[in-house]
Amino acid sequence: MSSRKRVFDLLRTINIASCQCPAHGYRGNVQVSNITPSKDYAFEIKCSTVRYGLGVTQEVGMDLVNLGAKNVCVMTDPNVVSLSPMKAVLDSLVRNGISYSVYDKVRVEPTDTSLKHAIDFAKRGGFDSYVAVGGGSVMDTCKAANLYACNPDADFLDYVNQPVGKGKTTMEPLKPVIAIPTTSGTGSETTGMSIFDYEEIKAKTGIAHSALRPLLALIDPLHTLSVPQTVANFAGFDIFCHALESFTAIPYTERGPAPSNPALRPVYQGSNPISDVWARFCLQDIEARSSMHLAATMAGVGIGNAGVHLCHGLAYPIAGNVKDYVPKDYG
Template sequence: MTSRKRIFDLLRTINIASCQCPAHGYRGNIQVSNATPLKDYAFEIKCSTVRYGLGVTREVGQDLVNLNAKNVCVMTDPNVASLSPMKAVLDSLTRNGINYKVYDKVRVEPTDSSFKDAIHFAKEGNFDSFVAIGGGSVMDTCKAANLYYSDPDAEFLDYVNAPVGKGKAVNIQVKPMIAIPTTSGTGSETTGVSIFDYEEIHAKTGISHNALRPILALIDPLHTLTVPEKVSNYSGFDIFCHALESFTAIPFTERGPAPANPALRPAYQGSNPISDVWARFCLQTLQKYFVRSVNNSGDVEARSSMHLAATIAGVGIGNAGVHLCHGLAYPIAGNVKSFVPEDYGSNPIIPHGLSVVMTAPAVFRFTASSDPEKHLEAASLLGADVTNAKRKDAGRILSDVILLYMDKLKIENGLKALGYTNDDIPDLVKGALPQDRLLKIAPVTQSEEDLSKLLEESLTIY
């Protein structure tokens, strides 16, 4: 049964969108005003051009020729630098006569210091375009390098999201950027978001503006066949939470205030009918292919499907947004102590997808009251039997199915397994509070006590 809230949302939308000309009669409640509405009344979908296919990387050189590129900055990380995806990119550039320089020092889970190093490299060159080949860290670093290269007089915090930075709008023209993801998770190849760990506060923040979106994303499933098991696992849970968070985000008609100028409408606008389509597709794909893709790196069908799902999820979150799982994940990753995951080198690090999914069971128990039907639908798309399920049980049912996936894929047993205790919760809450942009997209408002409780419930999850 459709909830009253969703029915009234639909009626409000119809009332706004319906023709108001005299020929269609007077409906009795129409008031025309030039005042800016308190709540938003529209959403828009922006996305990078996406090209998907096995071996599509070979076309990047010709794409740069078509852009009339003469000198390209290629960014990657030390791991990808020696792998076949990087060779495919450089072969294509060489074959098409493109001059390039490679920056291969991108830090996995970048910091403001690592961003600044990449920005310095970019400013030393005379680049007319950028290519990122790697995971989300590479693409986010490349976006930042492109932005500050294009605005050389900007201070670093000028474009960083408020309240950490000034949140300045991007009014300069950035250079064309092509993104070639090698992992299946972040969806950064389609978004205008660049995330980093701001070392001063031990929490992640970022830069968010539509101008940062790559103009082209080349989605080549061949690259996923070299991704190690744990990387595939944790990256997959990033897709998982992208889909769930964008699907359950505050409706776009409830986000406010409406912008005085449409150019000021934020990238994260709340759930909407189009982003919901992407979320549903991702949840169905996860149900069918997630476990298969992790357990068998040679399963081309499964890894190809997850690679596409990551991009589709990126389109969804790039317009609807993510909320509490990501907002809480940033201090979880930023305050890492001694946790060293397999397949990620020897330095302490909490991979993004792992930090995000840690609180997911608690988060969706908390948000379920906002729209029980949608939470039940999400659980069903992930494989749960919701026949005769009660609305009051929606949070528990979705939480249980999330825990089932986490258990199947051997995700660590809560924040304690990552090195955290009850004593760390105040600092984690302190690190989450600056994520104002994300917390406001949650469908339920939260207090500091609520955030503390979500973290407490996530110390041990099984």
Template sequence: MSSRKRVFDLLRIINVASCQCPAHGYRGNVQVSNTTPSKDYAFEIKCSTVRYGLGVTQEVGMDLVNLGAKNVCVMTDPNVVSLSPMKAVLDSLVRNGISYSVYDKVRVEPTDTSLKHAIDFAKRGNFDSYVAVGGGSVMDTCKAANLYACNPDADFLDYVNQPVGKGKTTTEPLKPVIAIPTTSGTGSETTGMSIFDYEEIKAKTGIAHSALRPLLALIDPLHTRSVPQTVANFAGFDIFCHALESFTAIPYTERGPAPSNPALRPVYQGSNPISDVWARFCLQCLNKYFERSVYNAEDIEARSSMHLAATMAGVGIGNAGVHLCHGLAYPIAGNVKDYVPKDYGTEPMIPHGLAVVLTAPSVFRFTAASDPDKHLEAAAILGADVTGKKQADAGRVLSDTILKYMDIMKVENGLNAIGYSAQDIPQLVKGALPQHRLLKIAPIPQSEEDLSKILEDSLTLY
């Protein structure tokens, strides 16, 4: 017991003596208790190995040889399968003598039905490793297929987040996954999440477990040149909200309860000094490169920078978490009516990046009171002039900054523009309430009335 007390005393000394400058400090004093605290007192950063560079995809075959892979599943979607990123992957596998099978039936914005189809393929294949080539939908589908193929007797809902599923953890080691993103948005190449539409409740949910993280992420900016303008636009707004939500999430010292065992610490832990570094980096990239990357596919500097920003945002959200924009986006996407976006095919769907950003102006007006200085800092990094602005102005300033970006990118004018009306708000709130993992990471607790007001204010934006 005396040695435990000495450790706590040393931590207190370090906390008091540590640098408090903006580069190293962190708002709020860390409290260290001799008893098990009701709120958490630690955070941890987990991340896939990241390899970045033009043409780095050519190395994937060598990576699989180094892993000793003998039977590889390559997952992609019906669009990417015929594009240059997939050709580069298969050329590398053939060149290095890797035996593989291709699954190209991944659904953009996957559902529980589409996941089960991919899971059945993975179970039959008895694969020893996986390569995911595509956007977040492909990577999330690949993660789920790996999980259930390694746990063949599990019920589908066993690993799905509570309260929709049972939220169980896996004890079986998963096969290695190499993720090769072809879009710049989700950051799924570094996260332990797999997100899908659960058709029964008409809302997205997911599986969150550190074991889902890919072993290696190959970030090759050459792949971004084939991304259509609308896809680049909405994917960019996913980065945008990832950065803002992780930056403004509840501080890790305010999230509770503390885990009884470090293995039980959740994937989403709240904002922390390291995740804030990634968020600031992403916001800086958005300020400099977002518009350029959307309107000029040949601007390789801009598209490369956005590709890296997506990965860095993934590192941030993969440990800090996202909150209300994403929590509300899941029922917005899940209850789609007849909206068909350009460059996404012919079926009605609401792209994830669009679903998250439509409520962002209202969300950050709501959360600004939790930490006005951080909200003003975010607006400033995005290019707003915050000179002379007071803390009471923080929500409006950040909201106006977001709206400026949305206007430049010609984003639809609110929920009305994608088919929703005031009569749909109760159903959207109902779909958001089960998103406990996200809502609890918001810096301010919210009631059903609060969520309704955010959605109401998002019906028309400009």
């Protein structure tokens, strides 16, 4: 029995050590008990409501009326603000008599500094709902702004993933976010992740909490028409990696121990039969731009529940060191 216990102790140590990837190894503040640990035996699938259709952005104003929104923050970046997706959103808001303020200072590839700028705006605005119009950079910034505006006394690192931050799991309820992706890549419209460069350590990290998940994602293939070639290529590769990595992620039954409370089950739980379906779909269907747009969301549900591993883990310390490289077509 004692050797069996030593094996379990070793596995437990490896399990904890292998979860140090700051963005994808999130475990929250799970209290590991001292009894012999077991692997997890359950997984759950969480996803934003997804509405897909050509021109579906025109419905956003009605969605906000349905939510009873009185003071909406529309977030975007300095480039997308003057493009047709933003025009479609604002037209719908005006048509439905929604009061809104626009924040168009989102940094492409957000940093902790740029997030804090957006958080200040959100805190001052006292918004009751958010619309994020843009790529992953915009959606992730919007999630963070909502989180800290609803938890104004929190220190920035409180919710950042361990070991960079404290990975706090308790928070005040957040305001609804409607995400309108304009790139076909991150799937951020369905995930509880917000990724940013933490400048102090020159690496990407993130905040992971299911409360960050947008309430509704409007997937409008019309927005893909203006996406520059390089952005489309790189974003397509992001989808491919999400699908491939979530499909090959450690099975949920091999991760553990099971949390002492289901609320503490991590955002990324390992591959499972349901996330596999989403991942498989994307691996087969990434050719046409409009299919890509849906494929991004599908891979988002895969990654948002199963997680990613080596490709993303390797990319984060590299991305955090980029100072001068601006790929063609990126603002």
